[in-house]
Amino acid sequence: MADYTETSAVSLLRSTLIQTERLLVRWARNPITLLETLLIPCLLLVMLDIVVGGQIEKFTGEDALYGSVPMVALVGALSGAVAGGVLLGRERDSGLLARFWVLPVHRASGLVARILAEGCRILLGTLTVVLVGFGLGFRFHQGPLAALVFLLIPMLFGLAFATIVTAVAVYSAKASLVEGITILTSLMMFFSTGFVPLVAFPTWIQPVVRNQPMSVAVDTMRGLSDGGPIARPLLLTLAWSGAAIILFAVPAAIGYRRASRR
Template sequence: MMSLLAARTGDTAGETSPAALIRHTLIQTQRLLLRWARNPITLFETLLIPCLLLIMLDIVVGGQIERFTGEDALYGSVPMVALVGALSGAVAGGVLLGRERDAGLLARFWVLPVHRASGLASRILAEGCRILLGTIAVLIVGFLLGFRFHQGPLAALAFFFVPVIFGLAFATIVTAVAVYTAKASLVEGITILTSLMMFFSTGFVPLVAFPTWIQPVVRNQPMSVAVDAMRGLADQGPIARPLTMTLLWSAGAVLLFAIPAAIGFRRASRR
């Protein structure tokens, strides 16, 4: 892969040009997607676990939620599981990033005639592709269970962008952690946070099912607002408020962690 990348980069004089950034980003994105596709853990956490989780939720609690609220539980569980898949895949990607750093692969790319920004840009693009594919897989299972779009094609298209934006913001946090620590357990420990976000979200059970004192936290936490936005885009419910809050949560995560992630990635590449 190293020799292939070096051979395909062209002459070194233009390695800092915008054209080189695009070309090198696409090459490295392809490398990452192939690496993830060949990694059983990444495939398991990105595709298989979310689909199995959706089926389990529909079997175990779907009927009870529908009897309790009179609404199909799939319009909460499908968005929630798509988001969980995006977060789980980001954690798996963070673990692989840490391994590449420890193995010296990032440092090898740093000394090649490759645009320096393409390493981080390719990870963003690859994450977006992974999240989109995972969302499609969850939706296929959801359609088999009865999930449908009722708000038109534009709303359905916007539905796909919510987990991508949300997942990329979370991936920024994971990247910032992965490039600074050599312990994969610290990155994997983030899954505890994602589990709490899932169980205390409006996608798991309706808001009224939670104790009154915790309802404001559940209603406004990042995963709940993203679930509510996706529910409104697919079936019914408010869209403006939860979508705005999702964008604000995502923008806040990027603003706080993008610079540390970029600095850490540069330091990790120069080790």
């Protein structure tokens, strides 16, 4: 009966909710996670609007916020995923994951809880960035449905990236390797269509900038908020995110199980 209880759907739901709450409370009490998720993205958005917003508007005739708000929301999702990966590595090294493994809880609840907690964190960070953007002049011009999809894009993009970070965190013995992923996120930000318009880049690198994961996600969110092409960037966003999940989900799950059984 105990085995049936621990492996039942009810046990999965109850254990997942408890562990999701634990993660959210721990992240809320961690200054680094709060900085990466809320404060730094908002400061970055304000800084971009002050420093380059006016120049981009003069150059293109369009409000730069419709590129910078999506980009900053995506950067916040990626940065928070890295901070979560660092904490996951610390829980593994301290033996906390192993302690949860021997408790009478559903085995899948730990990983499912992290997915739910990541989704909540990304949604909160995206809403915070959008609210700051509203204060600067950002608006949704394509209706409530488009606004809802706008909010879902960072969640999909961030969860796909979190899958990669989780796979690295459960196999890596050093948190510095997880934190090194921030170099990749910085390159994606500076070489994206959210940072400056595509025509501002040298011709030889424009195809790379136009099709890299962050650029297509930014272009999708720009189309959903201010208007413009949506089909192509949305399909590419789904393709990039789906590829990351397909390639890293199984290694992440296997690594999480091994880390929990140490």
